[in-house]
Amino acid sequence: MTNDTLKLLNQRVSLRRYAEKPVTQEELDTILHGAMRAPTAGNMMLYSIIVVEDTVKKQTLSETCDHQAFIATAPVVLVFLTDAQRWHDYYRASDVAAYCQRTGLEFYKPHLGDFLLGASDALIAAQNAVIAAESLGIGSCYIGDIMEHYETHRELFDLPNHCFPVAMLCLGHYPDDMIRQPRERLPKDSVVFVDTYKQLDTAALEAAFAQREAALPKPNGLKAANFGQFMYGRKTGAPFFQEMHRSIAAALDYWQGGIVDEDKT
Numbered sequence: 275m276t277n278d279t280l281k282l283l284n285q286r287v288s289l290r291r292y293a294e295k296p297v298t299q300e301e302l303d304t305i306l307h308g309a310m311r312a313p314t315a316g317n318m319m320l321y322s323i324i325v326v327e328d329t330v331k332k333q334t335l336s337e338t339c340d341h342q343a344f345i346a347t348a349p350v351v352l353v354f355l356t357d358a359q360r361w362h363d364y365y366r367a368s369d370v371a372a373y374c375q376r377t378g379l380e381f382y383k384p385h386l387g388d389f390l391l392g393a394s395d396a397l398i399a400a401q402n403a404v405i406a407a408e409s410l411g412i413g414s415c416y417i418g419d420i421m422e423h424y425e426t427h428r429e430l431f432d433l434p435n436h437c438f439p440v441a442m443l444c445l446g447h448y449p450d451d452m453i454r455q456p457r458e459r460l461p462k463d464s465v466v467f468v469d470t471y472k473q474l475d476t477a478a479l480e481a482a483f484a485q486r487e488a489a490l491p492k493p494n495g496l497k498a499a500n501f502g503q504f505m506y507g508r509k510t511g512a513p514f515f516q517e518m519h520r521s522i523a524a525a526l527d528y529w530q531g532g533i534v535d536e537d538k539t
Contacts, residue, residue, distance in 0.1 A: 282408045287454050289413030290344045292446030297349045301410050305350075305445070308406025312399040320358055320392035321399055324431055326351040331430060338426055339419035339442070340514050348444035353420060354400045356392030358384035359436040383539075384436045389529055393440045400441045407445050417442040422514060424521040428528075434538035435528045458485055 302325070309323060326332055329346070336345035345351065362384055374381040404414045420427065420442035427439050448454075459465075464474060464482035474482065487501040498504035509515060527533050 282405060285454055285456065286404070286408055287413070287456050288415040289446065289448060290342075290415050290444075291449060291452070292344075292347070292349055292413070293449045295349075295447045297412060297446060301412065302350060304410060305403050305406045305412070309352075309399040309403040312395070312402040314395045314398070315391045318361060318391075319395060320356065320361070320388065321396035322355045322357040322360070322437065323399070324353040324355065326353060334426075334430060335417075335420070335442070338423045339417050340422070342417070342419070344415075345417065345444055348415075349446040350444070352400075352403065352443045352445070353431065353439050354396040354441040354443070355433070355437045356389055356396050356440045357437045358388040358392055359434045362436055383531065384529065386526070386530070388436070389438070389526070393438075396440050400443055403443060403445075411447060412445050413448045415444045417444060419514065419518070422517045422521045424525045428525075435531075435535060438522075438525045438529065 306323065306325075310319070314320070326335065332348070332351055333346045335351065336343055339345060365381075371381045373379070400416070404416075407414050418441070420439045424438070427433070431439070433439070460482050464478065480487075483501055490498070490501050490504055494504060496504055496507035498507055524533075528535070528538075
């Protein structure tokens, strides 16, 4: 890996404030080209990308995605979908059902494996977009909250049953006055293992999270006595996380045919 590539990876931060400088069409095309050159399962590209330009839709996203106002003013908003719809439609257009009948195969609708493969494809493409953007001096912020409020987002983007918004990126140029302060990651030995998974014991967990524990504000608004309690209150146990679980369950119900919209199959 070149020093320039390492620099791009090391200096990236989640950007929520943007320079008053538009992202040009040429820059956006470069970012999208980078995304579409990402590795993909079987070269199937089980994803789609929606470029959100409509200001009303951006405003809606700023409210549905955990009330983050900066989304509405982000120069570029990209929604990455896990998408098995395109191949399913192509198979139907190619009369694969007749082929299956002729060869004794089963003609399947998209299943959970397609969902997860599509999610992998979409996220790899999104990260390619992030690195392409960084190379142009354009920062980004992932918005996981796009997985919440599935029904609203399904209607907002007219999504068929076999598409699901798995990630969103807000992009814009770094402000000239910004001092980047990349956040620390967990220690390598708590994340990277050789040959087998290693479940961390209490001592190893305390060592892994020691730096974050030291930075925990005390007292804090969540009444947390340690960093584990703080993060559970802020993330895992919070209402928006529960909405995410409900939303994904609803999306999978559509995906698997538990809820059928004949116009979107």
